[in-house]
Amino acid sequence: MDKFGFAISQQRQIDFEANRRDIAEYISEKEPSFRVCIECGCCAATCTTGNFTPFSLRELLILLKRGENDKVRDNINKCMLCGKCTLVCPRGVNTRNVISLAREAFQDRIKNAV
Amino acid sequence: MKKHVIVIGGGPAGMEAAGQLIKNGYDVSLFEKDKTTGGHLNEWFKLFPDRRAGSEVLDYYKNLISGKDLKIINSTVVEKVGQSGGSLTVSTKEGIEHTADAVVIATGFDLFKSTRKEEYGYEIYDNVISSADLEAMFRKGAVITSEGKTPKNVGFVHCVGSRDEKVGNLYCSKLCCITAVKQAIEIKEHVPGTKVYCFYMDMRMGGAYYEELYREAQEEWGVNFIRGKVSEVSESINNRLIVKVEDTLAGRPLKMELDMLVLMAGMEMSEAGKKLASLTGLKTGDNRFFSPADHHYGSNRSNISGIFYAGACTMPMNITETISHARAAVADVIDYLKDSKR
Numbered sequence: 201m202d203k204f205g206f207a208i209s210q211q212r213q214i215d216f217e218a219n220r221r222d223i224a225e226y227i228s229e230k231e232p233s234f235r236v237c238i239e240c241g242c243c244a245a246t247c248t249t250g251n252f253t254p255f256s257l258r259e260l261l262i263l264l265k266r267g268e269n270d271k272v273r274d275n276i277n278k279c280m281l282c283g284k285c286t287l288v289c290p291r292g293v294n295t296r297n298v299i300s301l302a303r304e305a306f307q308d309r310i311k312n313a314v
Numbered sequence: 315m316k317k318h319v320i321v322i323g324g325g326p327a328g329m330e331a332a333g334q335l336i337k338n339g340y341d342v343s344l345f346e347k348d349k350t351t352g353g354h355l356n357e358w359f360k361l362f363p364d365r366r367a368g369s370e371v372l373d374y375y376k377n378l379i380s381g382k383d384l385k386i387i388n389s390t391v392v393e394k395v396g397q398s399g400g401s402l403t404v405s406t407k408e409g410i411e412h413t414a415d416a417v418v419i420a421t422g423f424d425l426f427k428s429t430r431k432e433e434y435g436y437e438i439y440d441n442v443i444s445s446a447d448l449e450a451m452f453r454k455g456a457v458i459t460s461e462g463k464t465p466k467n468v469g470f471v472h473c474v475g476s477r478d479e480k481v482g483n484l485y486c487s488k489l490c491c492i493t494a495v496k497q498a499i500e501i502k503e504h505v506p507g508t509k510v511y512c513f514y515m516d517m518r519m520g521g522a523y524y525e526e527l528y529r530e531a532q533e534e535w536g537v538n539f540i541r542g543k544v545s546e547v548s549e550s551i552n553n554r555l556i557v558k559v560e561d562t563l564a565g566r567p568l569k570m571e572l573d574m575l576v577l578m579a580g581m582e583m584s585e586a587g588k589k590l591a592s593l594t595g596l597k598t599g600d601n602r603f604f605s606p607a608d609h610h611y612g613s614n615r616s617n618i619s620g621i622f623y624a625g626a627c628t629m630p631m632n633i634t635e636t637i638s639h640a641r642a643a644v645a646d647v648i649d650y651l652k653d654s655k656r
Contacts (some may be wrong), residue, residue, distance in 0.1 A: 240515040241560030246545035246565060250560075251567050259565055288433070288545045290515075292479035 219267025223305045227264065230301050233293045237261050243285030249278050255297060257285055264302060273306050286291050316341040317651050320404050321416040322392045322590070325353025326375070326633055327625025328396035328420035331647075333378035335418075338648060343385040343412065345392050345404070347586055351375070353422055359452040361633065362489075362496040363523040371633060391586060394421075395621055415646045416521070419596075419604065419616070420624040420640065423585035426475025426483070426579040434548040434577055435473060441465075442547060442575045443523055444474075445490070448497055457504045461553070465573035468501050469557055471544045472514040476580030481596050485601045487580030487630045491517055491545040492524045494578050498537040499530070511538045511570065513556045513559055521632060547575060571581055581630040596621065604628050614643040622646050 227234045237258075244250050244258040255278045263272050276299060285295040317340055320334045324346030332344045344351070352375070358368040379386075391407040395417050404412045428436035428444050435442045440460035443451075451457050459465050470493055476487040489513065498510045517539070519525040531537040542559040550556050554571045561568040585601040591598050597617045599605040604627050607615035614622050624640040625631055633641060 238515060239562055240543035241541075241562035242545045244542040244562075245542060247567070254566055256560065256567075258560060258562060265416045288477040288480075289472070290480060290543060297367035 214266050214268060216266070220269065221265065221267040223269055223272075223302065223309075224264045224267065224298060226305050227298055227301045231294055231297045233259070233291070234298050236291045237293050238291060240290060242288045242290060243293075246284045248282065248284070249280060253271045255279070257299075260302075261295075261298065269306075272302065276302050276306065317415040318343070318413065319416045319418065319647060319651075320345065320402075320412060321418045321420060321624075322395075322404070323353070323420035323422055323586075323625075323627070324349055324351030324386065324388075325420060325422045325625065325636075326355055326371070327422060327627070327636045327640045327643075328353075329417045329419070330637050331420055331624045331643050332384055333375070334641055335647065336379070336384050336646040338644065339521070340647075340651075341382055341383070343387060343414075344379075345390050345406070346386065346388050347391045348624070349389055351386060351388070354425070355633070357446055357449060357453075358595045359449050363521065363527040365496060365500070376518055376608070380404065383445055387421070395590070396594070397618065397620075416651055417618070417621045418624050418640075418643050418647060419587070419590065419621060420585050420643075421445075421590060421627045423581040423626040423630065424584045425430045426481070426487075426582055428508055428577045430481055431474055431478075431577070433546045434474065434544065434575075435549075435555075439547065439549050439555060439575075441573060442577065444577050444579045445497060446579065448501075448576050452497075452500055452504065452622055455504075457501060459573050465501075467509045467570075467572045468497060468498075468511070468574045468576065469555075469570065469572045470510070470512040470576045470578060471598045472512065472578050473543065474577040474579050475582070477515065483580060483582065483601070484631070486518060488518065489630060489632055489652060490580055490599070491519060491577035492521060492527065494576075495519075495524075495528050495531050495537070497576065499527070500533050502535040502537065503567075505618075509538070510535075511540055511572075513540050513544050513557070514544055515541070515543050521634075542568070581626065584627065587627050594618070594621075601629070614637050614639065614646045620650060 241258045244256045249255045260272050279299050283296045319340045321328045321344045335342045395403045396403040400411045402414045542562045544559045548556045555603045557570045597605040624643040625636040
């Protein structure tokens with residue numbers, strides 16, 4: 201049967217009620233500096249990974265806060281933990297630890313699921 | 315006998331306070347650490363947001379204080395204010411003591427030294443300059459690179475030394491955003507055809523007619539605003555500056571080549587003020603500025619009776635705010651001297 205180019209569009213909006221923000225809450229609790237990020241992008245500008253691959257730490261941090269966890273889980277392992285982002289952050293966010301905690305949280309979830 | 319008031323600092327705050335105190339019939343001495351009064355205002359070619367000449371405001375001060383019975387003591391650093399038997403003793407660096415019934419501290423601010431943000435390359439790359447350096451170029455009437463050429467692409471970095479935990483300043487200096495907008499327009503005016511880019515975290519356009527000037531910069535002058543904090547500056551093989559930033563709104567890292575980069579230096583508590591605070595026992599805040607007795611209704615009073623604050627020694631302020639704050643300090647001095655039994 202011919203397809204006429206019609207498709208069902210996926211929802212684009214962030215479904216704030218449906219999204220789970222427990223990973224962001226877990227990180228905030230263990231690394232409170234995560235809360236003071238103002239999305240200036242200094243981390244992403246200095247990031248070696250981000251300059252060569254589609255990886256923006258700034259974007260991942262805001263997605264975590266909104267509970268858009270799928271995109272974060274798929275990307276967070278690209279980070280090489282060099283820590284340059286931590287050096288340049290004007291708000292003093294321990295970005296390196298935030299990433300480690302995010303990885304830990306995703307890992308725990310997988311374990312729990314098993 | 316007239317009551318004697320000593321004003322420490324001859325910038326806009328000190329001159330305003332001294333001028334108003336004279337009008338109110340006090341015997342006033344003004345101590346200034348530099349050779350002349352005027353402070354930072356002497357360096358500023360034009361003022362935001364109306365871009366009037368800084369010299370017009372200096373002229374206002376000339377009328378306010380010259381020819382009056384004001385004693386101006388230039389090239390003199392005040393180090394300490396002591397209390398002795400109900401009056402105050404002001405000691406200079408040379409150890410000379412002066413007695414006063416009340417003291418107004420107007421030691422102002424120091425501009426953030428941009429060398430402390432080493433990653434921006436100030437005093438490493440010749441074409442990385444500060445907002446004060448650019449103002450000096452405007453004063454001379456020549457905006458040129460270190461090679462003597464007309465810059466074709468100019469960038470402005472907001473928040474240099476402000477809102478930055480790495481240099482120990484969590485506060486917003488409040489005036490740099492509007493100064494960048496003003497200077498961006500002036501670059502366009504001085505060198506038509508130049509492309510100008512402002513790198514900002516937030517545009518803080520809180521003052522009267524600031525937002526309007528921001529709009530004018532976009533609408534009439536074509537200044538570009540890119541939201542992202544510059545992470546580092548380097549130099550290309552042909553001596554052009556390379557800026558690295560994330561264009562946060564596009565969500566991608568951005569690299570740009572520029573002929574000149576202007577760092578919007580923030581405001582810090584002055585070194586002279588710091589010394590005065592520690593030797594006198596005056597309270598300072600986490601931001602290192604003088605901490606007034608109350609931030610709502612006692613912003614001119616210090617923790618020592620008879621000592622008052624005026625202007626940017628308590629927090630970053632523009633000239634309008636400084637003048638208002640200095641006049642308010644005078645009201646507090648009058649109140650204090652009226653009640654005191656000396």
